[in-house]
Amino acid sequence: MNKFLKISLSLIIALSMCVGCSDLLEETPRTLLTPETFKTATGLQNGLVAAYALFRPYYGYQSGSNWTVFSDEFLQGQQTSDPPEATYVGITPAISGTPWNDAYPAINTCNGIIQLGPEATGLTEAEKTQLIAEAKFLRAQWYFLLARHYGGATIDLGSGPLAFNETPTTEMTRASESEVLEVIINDLEDAVNELPDSRPAEPGRVWKGSALHLLAKAYLWRGWRDYSPNSQADFQSALDNASELINNAGSYGVGLVAPYADVFEEGNEWSSEVLFTIEWNGNQQFNNATDAGAFNNNIQNFLFREFYVQDIPGMVRDVENGRPWIRYSPTAWMLDVAFEDKVNDERFDGSFQTVWYANDEATENYPVWTQAEADAGYVDASMVGEQKFELGDTAYWHAPKHIQDQFATEAAARDWALSKGYQVTFPDYGTSGFFEAEGINYQNKHYPSLSKFNRVARPIAGTEDDPNIGSTRPYIVYRFGETFLVAAEAALRLGQQTQAVDFINELRARANALPIDVSDLTGDHGDEYDFILDERTRELAGEHMRWFDLKRTNKLLERVRFDASGAPAVYNRQYNDGAPAAGQLAPQPEPYHLLRPIPQSAIDAVTGEYAQNPGYN
Secondary structure, three states, X not given: OHHHHOOOHHHHHHHHHHOOOOOOOOOOOOOOOOHHHHHXXXXXXXXXXXXXHOOHHHHXXXXXXXXXXXXXXXXXXXXXXXXXXXXXXXXXOOOOOOHHHHHHHHXXXXXXXXXXXXXXXXXXXXXXXXXXXXXXXHHHHHHHHHHHHHOOEOOEOOOOEOOOOOOOOOOOOOEOHHHHHHHHHHHHHHHHHHOOOOOOOOOOOOOHHHHHHHHHHHHHHHHHOOOOOXXXXXXXXXXXXXXXXXXXXXXXXXXXXXOHHHHHOOOOOOOOOEEEEEOXXXXXOOOOOOOOOOOOOEOHHHHOOOOOOOOOOOOOOOOOOOOOOOOEEEOHHHHHHHOOOOOOOOOXXXXXXXXXXXXXXXXXXXXXXXXXXXXOOOOOHHHOOOEOOOOOOEEEEEOOHHHHOOOOOHHHHHHHHHHHOXXXXXXXXXXXXXXXXXXXXXXXXXXOEEOOOOOOOOOOOOOOOOOOOOEOOOEEEXXXXXXXXXXXXXXXXXXXXXXXXXXXXXXXXXXXXOOOOHHHHOHHHOOHHHHHHHHHHHHHOOOOOHHHHHHHOOOHHHXXXXXXXXXXXXXXXXXXXXXXXXXXXXXXXXXXXXXXXXXXXXXXXXXXOOXXXXXXX
16 A cells, blocks of 8 residues: 555554454453554554555465365365365364454454544544544455354454454354344445545555445345345345446446456556455565565465476476466366357456466477487477477467367377477376376376466565565455456346346456357356356456355355265366376365354353354364
8 A cells, every 4th residue: 555554564563463352362462552542643544554454364375365265266286285175174173274363353453443533633534534434344354254254253352342352351252144244234334435436546445446346245145145134135235336336437446457467467456447455565674575484475476386397398487487386276177168268258368377488598408309209200300309499489388178179089189299399288188298197187286377466576675586485466355347247146136137147248348258148147057156156267266256156156065075986076176077186185065164163262262152163063
């Protein structure tokens, strides 16, 4: 948030350590954060900055990603060892990296701003109203995360419902998910009414456009749940709020960015499409990006990388291609079914890297054509002993399925690939060339890499050529493209298929994808909600939403679970209809996994009973 967010790191850390119930009320001194803090302009503003900053561990680090990315879109990559969030084996109340512990310090800070901010001096009434409305949005966002992950959560922080807690307490109660959604919707209704219509000058701050989008998502979520007081009214409210943003986009400073790839172009993180970001910056005082292991750093640029420096002649690790952590391997369903149309629809090429160019300056190590390859007809005999490619040429390509399907046989495809000289991988024929002997599921470390979070710029002095540091890019949490899909889903739930198709087609037009009609909502895609889920993958792949989407639409078990024989769900397989790579477990979610376990440390800190979610006792 430029100047607004650039308070000292020490103050943010001090505030985040002192703002409430991170371990559900472990005894912690709170001398730095008192009611008087929020009664001054500086205290109120700095408290809000801390509330924004406390999203960083969830959205920037691996632990938060694990809870949302593993799904029908991504399985575990080669350099992970059966993470419980991917396999559903070993998800217990002792699991680390839980969003529960991140949420409550931020919520308590927001409570202080909302409760005590009206008394602050040194600010106009309009300024106080805006700061308080921003805190309501942030509190709603945290509770929305809690409700979708855990169901019910604590609303009473020890000083009464939604009150600021400055004295530790172990007397806690757990509200129902329905009650938490009521809090969320109330906060967001207020935020819609109290936030400014116009996009703020400081990037990263929320405004009415942000609140309309999140409010539409909250109503959509509640409409699907059996506790909704009136599901049709909730879906109508979701549609109304999304339509307000869509129909009056210019008034709120929003619009779709074209072409699609530009949405994720470095430096474009505050475009007209963006509705809410989590901020980092290039000043090492505020962001220790040289330490990749720090939980508050943004390492999304590592997590989706494939292992391009292993088995691929001509490739070495560099800034442009990034540090490969090989955590999330895309499923064959996502790559070849959801993104089947790679000719018209720009969203695959705008989301994934499929080509790597030789960057190893030690060109003497490049492969050369052999006599056997000349005898096989791949090259003329005069090429024997010549390098197969040069610095800057293609070293590696994931050929898409529509190229593979041009060949009559697998042998013909492999011969063609070998004639290219560089490494080619096919979707259904496994690998050929330099690592052919490794087998088909070797593609859990060699795969098209999600490129949305790539980071080439190195704004911290001395790191310009270092590929191993974390990202300083803002993380885009919500964007206007999703608003159309929220509106379309709500319209479908209201039986308004034609209107839903119109919303979808407006989004598809931005990507040059072929338009659909009402008949396409079923067809080969299953029911109309399967189509919406497929479209959400095409638009939002990897953007911290998928697990929630599958849970909301009651499709998670169907799309993720492998059956008792080890056969994968059609939506969740690696290449070649294969089970996960050798030595890795297949996902086996049970119905109780639709709720996450509350950390045992949090439950142990409470006096009396505090209900754990079923299945985790």
